[in-house]
Each structure stands twice: as C-alpha cells, then as structure tokens.
Amino acid sequence: MSIISNSLKRIKPSPTIAVTQKARELRAAGKDVIGLGAGEPDFDTPDNIKSAAINAIKSGDTKYTAVDGTPALKKAIIKKFKKENNLSYNTNQITVGTGGKQVLYNAFMATLNKGDEVIIPAPYWVSYPDMVLLAGGKPKFVKCDEKDGFKLTPQKLKKAISKKTKWLILNSPSNPTGSGYTKNEILKLSKILLRNNKIFILSDDIYEHVRYDNFKFFTIAQIPKLKNRVLTMNGVSKSYAMTGWRIGYAAGPVEIINAIRKIQSQSTSNPSSISQAASVEALNGTQKFIRTRAKSFKERRDFVVKSLNSIKGINCLKPNGAFYVFPNCKKLLGKKNNFKKDSDFVKKLLEKANVAVVQGSAFGLDGYFRISYATSMKNLKVALKRIKDFCEKLN
Ligand SMILES: Cc1ncc(COP(=O)(O)O)c(C=O)c1O
Structure with missing residues (x-):
C-alpha cells in the first residue's frame, strides 16, 4: 500500500512550473534557452514597497x-x-x-x-x-x-x-x-x-x-x-x-x-x-508604477501579436489584459509535421529552437500554446525570430 494519500493521486504538479523548471535546467546545462513560460512580471518590486518591508523588520513588526x-x-x-x-x-x-x-x-x-x-x-x-x-x-x-x-x-x-x-x-x-x-x-x-x-x-x-x-x-x-x-x-x-x-x-x-x-x-x-x-x-502608496509598467507590457504585447500573426500557420488574438497570448497552432499539427498534439509542437520548439512555451492542452484547450511576454523586449525579439524560423521550416 502506498504511503501517498488517494486525494493526492488525483492531482498533478503544475505544468507551468514544470516548463519554467525545465528551461532553468537547460540553461544551467549551458543551452541558450529563452523561457516564455513563467507567469510573473520581470520588473522589480518598487522601492517604496521594499522600504516599507525594511521598516517593518527594523521596527520589530516580525x-x-x-x-x-x-x-x-x-x-x-x-x-x-x-x-x-x-x-x-x-x-x-x-x-x-x-x-x-x-x-x-x-x-x-x-x-x-x-x-x-x-x-x-x-x-x-x-x-x-x-x-x-x-x-x-x-x-x-x-x-x-x-x-x-x-x-x-x-x-x-x-x-x-x-x-x-x-x-x-x-x-x-x-x-x-x-x-x-x-x-x-x-x-x-x-x-x-x-x-x-x-x-x-x-x-x-x-x-x-x-x-x-x-x-x-x-x-x-x-x-x-x-x-x-x-x-x-x-x-x-x-x-x-x-x-x-x-x-x-x-x-x-x-x-x-x-x-x-x-x-x-x-x-x-x-x-x-x-x-x-x-x-x-x-x-x-503611489499607483503610478501600474500605469508605466502597463505601457511597457502593451508595447511587448503589440510586438508579440504582430510577430506571431506574420508566421504562416499561426493565428493570434490581441488580448486586452494580463501578460499572455494564446496563439492557435492547429495548422501546424497533424501527420505532416509529426505533431499529434500541441505538446509535441512545444517539445520540439524547445529542443530545436530553444524557446520554452506552454502547450494549450495544459490549460484545457488543445491546438494552442501560451506565451508569457513578461520578459525583456530583447528576449522577445530573439524568441519570436526563433519561433518564426522554426515554424517556417515546418510549413
Ligand atoms: C489566474 C491566476 N490566479 C491566481 C494566481 C495566484 O497568484 P499568487 O498566488 O501569486 O497571488 C495566479 C498566478 O499565476 C494566476 O495566474
């Protein structure tokens, strides 16, 4: 009999955390991988917030x-x-x-x-x-x-x-x-x-x-x-x-x-x-930060959506929030490219093009993948070029 409870057997580890971890491991092994899997802003916490935490420590709010x-x-x-x-x-x-x-x-x-x-x-x-x-x-x-x-x-x-x-x-x-x-x-x-x-x-x-x-x-x-x-x-x-x-x-x-x-x-x-x-x-405190960072995210969104839609076989809606896009890659799946599912596409993208994204099926909808654009424009430019080259070789 297993020591592990039945309720735990019903669940799986987070697939988005798994992709981020895989990208981290490949990078540690010397591969030039760009991770577009993580769901967190690449910006730093604003200084006024950090100072409040330091003050809390100093004043014994511990x-x-x-x-x-x-x-x-x-x-x-x-x-x-x-x-x-x-x-x-x-x-x-x-x-x-x-x-x-x-x-x-x-x-x-x-x-x-x-x-x-x-x-x-x-x-x-x-x-x-x-x-x-x-x-x-x-x-x-x-x-x-x-x-x-x-x-x-x-x-x-x-x-x-x-x-x-x-x-x-x-x-x-x-x-x-x-x-x-x-x-x-x-x-x-x-x-x-x-x-x-x-x-x-x-x-x-x-x-x-x-x-x-x-x-x-x-x-x-x-x-x-x-x-x-x-x-x-x-x-x-x-x-x-x-x-x-x-x-x-x-x-x-x-x-x-x-x-x-x-x-x-x-x-x-x-x-x-x-x-x-x-x-x-x-x-x-001040909420100015929210506006300036949203502006920066918007520039990245516009770039990512435009680049994806320039790739044959990919179609991407332009969303009005968060820092993700969810492009459709159904045209690239199927016998021709040997991809049965979106996860096969994503796996090859990581292996051949060194870009980590998450398959749509992890979010309950097959035929798509998720890109988190909460990373620098420099990274996005290289990553989107790699995705384009990878997909065009398939077409
Ligand atoms: C939709 C959604 N809800 C909730 C959370 C939880 O965020 P946190 O636990 O960092 O507050 C996340 C984080 O990725 C999220 O994407």
Whole structure:
C-alpha cells in the first residue's frame, strides 16, 4: 500500500512550473534557452514597497499577526475595493493569505463536499482543476471558443449548470488568454446566475491592473443582487511585481471568510508580517508604477501579436489584459509535421529552437500554446525570430 494519500493521486504538479523548471535546467546545462513560460512580471518590486518591508523588520513588526491579516492591511484592502471597484466591505468580510493561491485553495477546502461541481471555463489557469480535485470536488470544464475571445457565453453557462453546481470560476483578464470580460458580458452571465440562487461565483481578479487599450475592468461582485454570492480574490503579486512576497486576499460572504480563517489557523497561520506591511504600502502608496509598467507590457504585447500573426500557420488574438497570448497552432499539427498534439509542437520548439512555451492542452484547450511576454523586449525579439524560423521550416 502506498504511503501517498488517494486525494493526492488525483492531482498533478503544475505544468507551468514544470516548463519554467525545465528551461532553468537547460540553461544551467549551458543551452541558450529563452523561457516564455513563467507567469510573473520581470520588473522589480518598487522601492517604496521594499522600504516599507525594511521598516517593518527594523521596527520589530516580525511577530505572528492575526491569522487572516493585520488590521492595517484589511483597512487598505477595504479602501482599494471602495476606490477602484465601488464595493463596500466590512473587516469581517476580508481575508488575507499566502498568495492568491492559498486563498483559492482554502476557499475550495472550506466549501466543497464530495461530488460538488465547479464550473471551470477552459482554457483555465492550471491550478483550478487540481485544487478542486484535492478538495474532493468535481471540475466541470466548459470549452470556450476562440471566436468568443475564449470567454464563457451565457448559453454555455446555462448548459453547464446542474443540481450539483457549487461554484463558477471567472478569471478576467485571464491566464492563459489575456481576455477580459466586458461589463455587458458579465451582465449577460449574471442573468443566468440570478435564476439559480445556489451557485457561488469565485472571481479571480489577480490581473485587474494589467490591462490595455482603455479596457474597462468590471467585476461580478459589482452586480448588487449577486454580491452576497461572490468571493472576489485579488493580490499584490502581478499588479505590484510582488510574486515572491506571497500576499493574496479575498472579499466575500462572512461565512466563507470565517471558514477560510479556520483552515488557515490550522495550517500556515498568518502570511508573513513583513510582506503584509509591504502590501499596505503597495495598496496605499503611489499607483503610478501600474500605469508605466502597463505601457511597457502593451508595447511587448503589440510586438508579440504582430510577430506571431506574420508566421504562416499561426493565428493570434490581441488580448486586452494580463501578460499572455494564446496563439492557435492547429495548422501546424497533424501527420505532416509529426505533431499529434500541441505538446509535441512545444517539445520540439524547445529542443530545436530553444524557446520554452506552454502547450494549450495544459490549460484545457488543445491546438494552442501560451506565451508569457513578461520578459525583456530583447528576449522577445530573439524568441519570436526563433519561433518564426522554426515554424517556417515546418510549413
Ligand atoms: C489566474 C491566476 N490566479 C491566481 C494566481 C495566484 O497568484 P499568487 O498566488 O501569486 O497571488 C495566479 C498566478 O499565476 C494566476 O495566474
């Protein structure tokens, strides 16, 4: 009998972390590999945020804090929701965790019973299905079409709902496609959700601040009749280039927030006191940084989309947020090139062209691949040239 639990056997390690690790190993072995797999900004954390952390250490802010976040950070989060999303929350509706990842994990652990279904629009962020499985739930995948910008439509949502549906996950702007839902699209989905008062909505807003072309961010908790069924998750990782600090948070129904705290109190307790102090500064301090970095991401997005669309056999939508693109490579698959799946294409791209990307099937949609353009323009130029040369040899 194996020492490993049955619940762990249901899940797999994160494929995006695996690609990043593989690229790192190849580089260590002397290969000139460019990694376009990692989902983190290449920018450094701003200095005012670093100083807040140094001050926290110096002033002895180095002890346990309240399990679900310091009063100062909760206050800053409440202020953020009010100012940016026009949403009002009380302190007992906020929880802070070690990254958005922990908050989501706790939310599923706190709410799912065996067989409860979670609607996950595909392509999805790789961790959702495995978190749901680990918590005993059942992912219900809904494939979204490229022609719909890879977004969930009301018709598809309606079809996916069953008596067992507990959660719907919405992620806008999305990892891996970069697509954002407009207010109108969210209103249409809400109409379906308002017909059934049992479904809760998990809104993953982690890429809220990474958006382009005047795309107006709208989050489903802003629909008043749904607000008491929405858990909104957000964090400082992507917006403030703070992936290593591990601070994420959520706002929502008191019952769920209390349950999340209960789990956290028996696992990790509070997130790092120093990272929490830094996050107070991230949320309360100057936000200028967000705009200047979004401008830089936009330049890279434009370059990457244009370059990809100049390659025969590849087609790429221009997304309005996050730092990913999700090009279609279906024309390059098939017998002719000996690629059965997108993963075969991606594997050869790494072996022959030294560029690491992640196959679409890892995100639940075969025939695509994800590029993270959160790397320097210099790297992107070389990588896109290599991808072009590689694909043109195939054609
Ligand atoms: C869609 C999405 N949600 C949540 C997270 C979690 O971010 P963190 O745990 O760094 O806050 C990520 C990180 O890659 C993500 O892409």
